[in-house]
Amino acid sequence: MPQQVTRLGIAFVALAVVFVAVRQKLVPDTFGEAGHYRAAAVDSIAAQPLQYAGHEACTMCHRPIAEKRSVSNHSGVSCEVCHGPAAEHVAAPGSVKPPAPRERGFCPLCHGYNASRPSGFPQIDPVAHNPMVPCMTCHDPHAPEPPVIPGACRACHGQIASQKAVSHHATLPCLTCHDAPDEHKASPRTLRPDKPSSRDFCGTCHAEDAISPSHIPRVDVSTHGEGYLCWQCHYPHHPEAE
Amino acid sequence: MMVDSSTSLDREPTATREPVDRRDFLWEALKASLGVPIALSVIRVPELRGMQAGGDAEHLYGMGIDIRKCIGCGRCAQACKNENDVPDEPHFVNTWIERYVIRTDGEVLVDSPNGGIDGFPPIEEEGGTLRTFFVPKLCNHCEDAPCVQVCPVGATFITDDGAVLVDEEYCIGCGYCVQACPYGARWFDPVKHVARKCTFCYHRLAKGKVPACVEVCPTSARLFGDLGHRANPLARFLRFNEIQVLKPHLNTKPKVFYANLDGEVR
Amino acid sequence: MQGYIYPNEFELRWSLLIVLYPYLTGLVAGAFILASLARVFNVKEVEPTYRLALLTALAFLIVAPLPLLAHLGHPERSYEIFLTPNRQSAMAMFGFVYAWYLMVVLLLEIWFDYRRDFVLRAREATGPRKWFYYALTLGSTDLSDRALRFDDKAGRWITIIGIPSAFLLHGYVGFIFGSIKANPWWSSVLMPVVFLFSAIVSGIALVLIIYLVATLFRGKKVDMGCADKLATFLFFAMLVDFSLEMLDFIHRLYESEESIEILSQLIEGRLFVSLIVLQVVLGTLVPLIALGVVSPALSWRGTRKVPAEVRRLIYIGCALLVQVGIFSIRWNVVIGGQLFSKSLRGLTVYKAELLGVEGLLMAGALVILPFIILGLLVKIMPPWPEDELPAPPEV
Numbered sequence: 001m002p003q004q005v006t007r008l009g010i011a012f013v014a015l016a017v018v019f020v021a022v023r024q025k026l027v028p029d030t031f032g033e034a035g036h037y038r039a040a041a042v043d044s045i046a047a048q049p050l051q052y053a054g055h056e057a058c059t060m061c062h063r064p065i066a067e068k069r070s071v072s073n074h075s076g077v078s079c080e081v082c083h084g085p086a087a088e089h090v091a092a093p094g095s096v097k098p099p100a101p102r103e104r105g106f107c108p109l110c111h112g113y114n115a116s117r118p119s120g121f122p123q124i125d126p127v128a129h130n131p132m133v134p135c136m137t138c139h140d141p142h143a144p145e146p147p148v149i150p151g152a153c154r155a156c157h158g159q160i161a162s163q164k165a166v167s168h169h170a171t172l173p174c175l176t177c178h179d180a181p182d183e184h185k186a187s188p189r190t191l192r193p194d195k196p197s198s199r200d201f202c203g204t205c206h207a208e209d210a211i212s213p214s215h216i217p218r219v220d221v222s223t224h225g226e227g228y229l230c231w232q233c234h235y236p237h238h239p240e241a242e
Numbered sequence: 243m244m245v246d247s248s249t250s251l252d253r254e255p256t257a258t259r260e261p262v263d264r265r266d267f268l269w270e271a272l273k274a275s276l277g278v279p280i281a282l283s284v285i286r287v288p289e290l291r292g293m294q295a296g297g298d299a300e301h302l303y304g305m306g307i308d309i310r311k312c313i314g315c316g317r318c319a320q321a322c323k324n325e326n327d328v329p330d331e332p333h334f335v336n337t338w339i340e341r342y343v344i345r346t347d348g349e350v351l352v353d354s355p356n357g358g359i360d361g362f363p364p365i366e367e368e369g370g371t372l373r374t375f376f377v378p379k380l381c382n383h384c385e386d387a388p389c390v391q392v393c394p395v396g397a398t399f400i401t402d403d404g405a406v407l408v409d410e411e412y413c414i415g416c417g418y419c420v421q422a423c424p425y426g427a428r429w430f431d432p433v434k435h436v437a438r439k440c441t442f443c444y445h446r447l448a449k450g451k452v453p454a455c456v457e458v459c460p461t462s463a464r465l466f467g468d469l470g471h472r473a474n475p476l477a478r479f480l481r482f483n484e485i486q487v488l489k490p491h492l493n494t495k496p497k498v499f500y501a502n503l504d505g506e507v508r
Numbered sequence: 509m510q511g512y513i514y515p516n517e518f519e520l521r522w523s524l525l526i527v528l529y530p531y532l533t534g535l536v537a538g539a540f541i542l543a544s545l546a547r548v549f550n551v552k553e554v555e556p557t558y559r560l561a562l563l564t565a566l567a568f569l570i571v572a573p574l575p576l577l578a579h580l581g582h583p584e585r586s587y588e589i590f591l592t593p594n595r596q597s598a599m600a601m602f603g604f605v606y607a608w609y610l611m612v613v614l615l616l617e618i619w620f621d622y623r624r625d626f627v628l629r630a631r632e633a634t635g636p637r638k639w640f641y642y643a644l645t646l647g648s649t650d651l652s653d654r655a656l657r658f659d660d661k662a663g664r665w666i667t668i669i670g671i672p673s674a675f676l677l678h679g680y681v682g683f684i685f686g687s688i689k690a691n692p693w694w695s696s697v698l699m700p701v702v703f704l705f706s707a708i709v710s711g712i713a714l715v716l717i718i719y720l721v722a723t724l725f726r727g728k729k730v731d732m733g734c735a736d737k738l739a740t741f742l743f744f745a746m747l748v749d750f751s752l753e754m755l756d757f758i759h760r761l762y763e764s765e766e767s768i769e770i771l772s773q774l775i776e777g778r779l780f781v782s783l784i785v786l787q788v789v790l791g792t793l794v795p796l797i798a799l800g801v802v803s804p805a806l807s808w809r810g811t812r813k814v815p816a817e818v819r820r821l822i823y824i825g826c827a828l829l830v831q832v833g834i835f836s837i838r839w840n841v842v843i844g845g846q847l848f849s850k851s852l853r854g855l856t857v858y859k860a861e862l863l864g865v866e867g868l869l870m871a872g873a874l875v876i877l878p879f880i881i882l883g884l885l886v887k888i889m890p891p892w893p894e895d896e897l898p899a900p901p902e903v
Contacts, residue, residue: 002658004623007648008616015611019590027591028412036594037399041409045441046448051325052458054451077460081317085324085454110315110460115365116341116374117313121461335515352512352853379514388690394600395588414588415581417521418599424690426514426850430521435581492689508766508851 051085054078058086061093065142072143082106082141107135119238120159122146153180156188160237167238177201177236195231202230301403302470303442304497305456306479307378309504311463314339314376316358318455318464323359325443325454333357334429336440337380337455342506344373350506377507378464380455381406381427381440382488382496389419389428389439398437404469404497405442413437424492442466469497511770511854520846520858523866525575528874530681530703531838532572535878537678537704538711539565540614540670545741547667553737559621559891560722561715566614567882573606575874578865598684609677613670619646620663622889627651678707685841692767692852693774693845698756705749710834712742713827718882720824728894732816736804739823742830743799743806750792753837770852778847778855782836791833795826 033039055078059066062079069075080086083098108126117123130138139145153174154161164170174180180193196202203221205212219225225233234240322328322337339358343351343365355362358376365371383406390398390406397413400406413436420428420437431438443453451457456466467476476499483501489508500507509518543561545551577583593600627649630641642649679700685691686699716738723730760768775783800806802814802822814822848855861867 002655003648003650004620004655004658004662007646008619011646012611023591026587031396031592034402035399036396036592038396038409038412041399041412042401042407042444044411045407045444048445050446050449050451052321052446052451052454054446054457074460076462078457080321081458081460085321109317109361110313112361114314114362115368115371116343116362116376118310118375121313333515333518338515340512350853352851354512354515357515388688391596392599392688393594394597394602395585396592396594397588412585412588413582414585416576416579416599417581418597418684420516420521421846422688422690424850426516429516430519430581437581508853 050087052080053085053087053090055080057090069142073146074142074144102134102136104132104134107139107141118159120162122162164237169236169239196229199225199230202236206230300470301447301468302497303383303404303447304467304469304476304499305380305383305442305453306465306467306476306483306499306501308463308465308479308483309375309377309500309502311461312339312376312378313461313463314341314358314362315460316361317458317460318378319357319359321454321458322440325446326441328438329431329433332432334431334438336427336438337378340377340379340507342373342375342377342504343371344504344506345370346372373504375504377500377503378455379425379427379488380498381423381442382425382494382498383440383442385495385497386493388422388424388492388494389437392418392422394418401444403447405444405447406439407441407444408437408439410434410436410438424489424494509854509856511849512851513849513854513856514851517846517849518856520843520856522842522846523579523858524843524860524868524871525579525866525874527835527838527842528575528871529572530678530842531710531835532568532575532874532878533678533681534703534707534710534834534838535714536565536569536572536609536711537674537707538709538713539568539715540674540711541708542712542715542738542741544667544671544674547664548671551737553733554741556731556734556893557715557719557738559889560719560886561711562614562618562621563885563889563891564715564718564878564882565711566618567878567885569606569610569614570881571874571878573602574877575871576602578870578874598680598687601680605677605680609673613666613673617663617666617670618889619644620659620666623648623659624651624656625889675704679704685845690850691845692765693771693848694841696756696760698752698759699841702749702752702756705745705752706834706837709742709745709749709830712738712745713830713834716742716823717827717831720820720827722886726892728892730816730820732819735820735823739799739803739819739826740805742827743796743803746792746796746799746830750796767852770848770855773855774844774848778857779840779844783840783844787833787836787840790829791836792830795829795833798822798826 028038028040030039031037034042055066058079066079069077069079080098082101086098088096089098104126108124111123112126113123135141157174164172177196178193181191183191184193199221200207204210205216206219207221208218210216210218230236316339319335319338322335323330326336328334328336333356335357337357338354340352340354341358341362345351347370353362362376365374383400383404385400385404387400387406390400393399394416395412395414397409398406398419399409415430415435415437417430417437420430428437428439430436443451443455446453446457452466453464456464465475465479467474467479469476471477479501480499486500486503487496487498488500488503539561542554543558543565546555546558546561577586580586589600589603593603595601623645626641626645628651630638630645630649633641682700682703685694685703686696688694716735719738720730720735760771799822802819804813843858846856847858860871863869
């Protein structure tokens with residue numbers, strides 16, 4: 001065997017031995033136990049401290065408030081949404097007190113009007129809605145109520161009702177357009193209310209010769225809209241003029 | 243919305259996987275046909291299967307997000323920063339909210355000022371709006387996570403229960419995972435000099451609690467649960483909604499599921 | 509910023525240093541492939557640059573991992589890539605590909621090629637120099653005809669292994685980018701091939717520059733046959749490289765996937781100077797035309813022969829432009845790939861800092877460093893033909 005090969009062989013074997021030895025020493029203990037990672041990392045991540053205690057923790061001490069909230073419109077809103085992370089408070093209830101936001105700026109984070117919010121979600125214009133008065137003056141944050149308690153159609157069709165309430169059709173009762181049999185309340189899917197089935201129905205108010213207040217937009221019922229029923233293009237619960 | 247911890251044998255099919263997946267197979271084939279360089283054979287590489295989610299774990303975590311319920315209040319993004327020690331500045335986030343405004347002329351405007359934490363300014367020219375909605379985003383905890391695939395040292399991984407985590411003591415800070423994530427969910431911690439991301443609040447799950455963003459979502463737009471069990475809010479969510487995931491064409495198999503997702507979202 | 513980018517995307521994670529890395533490894537692979545032309549394919553004309561190309565490859569290979577290292581968040585943990593490489597990761601193989609190329613290919617080839625020199629120098633020199641050269645021989649001092657013939661044969665075989673290895677080294681760098689499906693600017697099956705050919709282009713151009721400049725400074729006569737041959741190879745390598753890039757470009761344009769809109773904005777706006785002006789026009793078209801006109805092997809019969817001095821100048825000019833062009837390619841890939849949001853809805857900006865670990869000064873230093881190392885290597889192991897040592901005295 002040529003001299004070069006033996007010499008190089010020695011050098012390479014030495015390097016390989018050093019590599020393997022160093023590697024044995026340096027690979028972390030728990031590496032590869034569960035997968036191609038340090039199993040101990042999972043434990044240290046799992047051991048990180050909590051900031052948000054979770055609503056169950058609050059309920060243990062603040063039972064009356066929790067019960068009130070649990071049957072209110074805020075039943076799905078957990079305590080720490082408004083009061084902030086409270087794990088420290090749970091650990092030391094006497095010394096650490098979570099904040100309770102009372103200023104007007106806070107509630108509009110959810111309830112301020114924003115066009116991108118789902119229609120039907122209760123929203124107000126923070127500037128025009130009872131200026132300067134803290135929200136708590138009229139609404140109990142643990143059991144907030146809208147001005148009208150849902151009932152009748154609204155009890156089930158809340159989203160439509162809220163939407164209609166801010167539309168040009170706000171003052172029209174549902175039964176103006178829908179004929180709902182009483183049995184609909186008992187078996188809503190088998191006995192459905194009807195919808196206007198002719199263009200003339202909307203024409204009662206919107207036709208050019210209709211006897212209705214003059215601010216109501218008018219169309220020529222016989223030619224407008226190429227024979228579609230009105231509600232196939234317009235949404236009567238929130239009609240737009242365009 | 244408790245995390246179900248009962249050990250039921252009744253699993254949904256998602257939890258069971260074939261023992262050899264395609265990547266495994268390709269690798270074996272490559273190894274057999276080419277012969278692996280000597281360097282590789284010296285290295286003890288544990289079985290690939292350990293990296294796949296599922297297996298014998300008790301849980302397989304996932305999240306459901308209903309776009310129609312999101313009001314864009316940003317409480318989730320704020321809670322995440324509080325819970326997970328995410329610096330306020332610069333504006334890195336584990337979870338954020340995007341606002342989409344699709345105008346009648348077809349133009350799509352998207353914004354997410356400070357991740358949505360401070361709310362959203364009013365839309366300009368509301369009249370020209372065709373559709374508008376909020377979309378909460380976070381790490382999708384992909385079953386075939388590109389970030390885990392590219393990590394050179396095994397510092398990021400999928401736990402048996404399906405969470406994609408980063409080992410901050412082992413991460414070398416190369417940033418390859420940041421490049422590989424199609425969702426922009428990873429960021430580089432300017433203080434710790436390692437990659438960071440959403441953990442599904444793994445430390446909270448370990449204590450039987452839901453992630454902070456789910457805890458504080460006031461409209462239950464976010465749901466958390468276990469894909470391996472039938473009786474939990476997520477399973478119900480998946481039964482009663484048409485479900486979409488983000489960027490399905492990339493085949494990352496996300497475990498964050500969206501209901502009522504618009505086609506413009508990406 | 510323009511349009512919408514994901515909140516976490518405002519910072520470009522891979523900066524100027526990561527632009528340097530593929531640039532430097534490209535020079536390594538290119539220089540090596542040039543050396544193999546002389547060794548394996550017996551291209552006699554380029555033989556004067558054989559040893560120079562090897563040393564150039566080594567000098568740049570030593571520096572190539574430094575920008576990566578400097579860029580890591582935790583450089584002190586970089587050894588983990590050898591401890592627990594994730595075999596699914598394109599990047600994890602970096603350590604091994606690098607080690608293979610350095611130890612098994614480059615160092616071995618240089619060692620076999622220079623062993624005779626080492627032994628002779630060890631015999632001649634005195635004091636520490638003697639021991640230094642003796643250490644370099646690894647104690648293998650046999651200079652018999654049989655041993656020297658073995659050196660030659662071994663070097664030849666290593667070069668043959670070295671060619672695919674050089675392809676691997678740089679094709680693999682392309683794969684690091686090309687395999688990222690999240691990024692439509694990177695994700696392309698052509699990426700490794702384009703990287704490879706641009707590497708060959710840059711390597712040939714670099715050796716051409718070093719050879720011409722070093723020869724002039726040493727006051728020696730330039731072997732114009734060699735320079736012309738290098739220029740011809742450079743021309744053809746560029747032609748292949750440019751065709752591949754155009755193929756990639758046309759393919760993307762024709763397929764017009766969802767990313768096409770944002771990528772068009774990227775090219776027309778943020779990358780206009782570095783891609784259209786620097787990479788395509790100045791870095792590719794101008795040198796292609798100039799070489800095509802000037803090179804004796806390429807010009808048509810009947811065109812007047814360009815005098816050697818002018819040819820030399822044009823070669824150097826073209827080679828420098830090519831370097832600018834190839835650096836722009838790396839820039840456009842690495843930085844360009846991060847300038848648009850993965851939401852495909854917006855563009856961000858990159859501002860290189862001057863000072864700091866990832867700043868311009870650091871990058872400049874890392875570009876100069878290989879030349880300093882090359883200077884040292886040339887001093888220890890002169891690559892010039894006239895420094896050929898006389899045959900050993902009979903023992």
